[in-house]
Amino acid sequence: MKIFIKIIFFYFILITISFANCDFKKLKFGFNHPGGFDLPDKGHFFEKIYGEHICNDKNYHNLTFQGEFLDGKLISANLRQVNVPDDFLENLIYFYGEPSSKSTIDSVDGIDYYYWNLSDKQIILKFHKSSEGTATNLVITESDYLEMFSKIEEIQ
Numbered sequence: 001m002k003i004f005i006k007i008i009f010f011y012f013i014l015i016t017i018s019f020a021n022c023d024f025k026k027l028k029f030g031f032n033h034p035g036g037f038d039l040p041d042k043g044h045f046f047e048k049i050y051g052e053h054i055c056n057d058k059n060y061h062n063l064t065f066q067g068e069f070l071d072g073k074l075i076s077a078n079l080r081q082v083n084v085p086d087d088f089l090e091n092l093i094y095f096y097g098e099p100s101s102k103s104t105i106d107s108v109d110g111i112d113y114y115y116w117n118l119s120d121k122q123i124i125l126k127f128h129k130s131s132e133g134t135a136t137n138l139v140i141t142e143s144d145y146l147e148m149f150s151k152i153e154e155i156q
Helices: 002-018 088-096 145-155
Strands: 044-050 064-070 071-080 101-103 110-117 121-130 133-142
Touching: 088 110, 088 121, 101 145, 133 145
Parallel strands: none
Antiparallel strands: 044 064, 064 071, 071 133, 101 110, 110 121, 121 133
């Protein structure tokens, strides 16, 4: 019995260490705001989504996403930020696998581009590198975002 308890104890320690992450699956497209805030249920609008609402790891809590909503439902999330944790790309690969396509450069200045074309969503990640630092741009949308965009144009 003691061995069994020790095994379970070490298992939970390993899980805690290895699963420090930001689970973008918590950005539930087609559903209300992940933070549970009261938002309008009609129209097209943007609202902040804080990292603490979707990320288990405190290293990601300082991230601020711009959520795009249509009729009260999340259709896109965008992150534009500097000083993003170094393992951001590895976090995406952990959840979604290797990108469908990518373009990276070895120089200090330039843009590294990664794209995931998944059945339910599309993900674009860009690292804008310069001698001053790296800015990150992440866009996650539903697969049928372009079709929804025509509905947005009708509303406006």
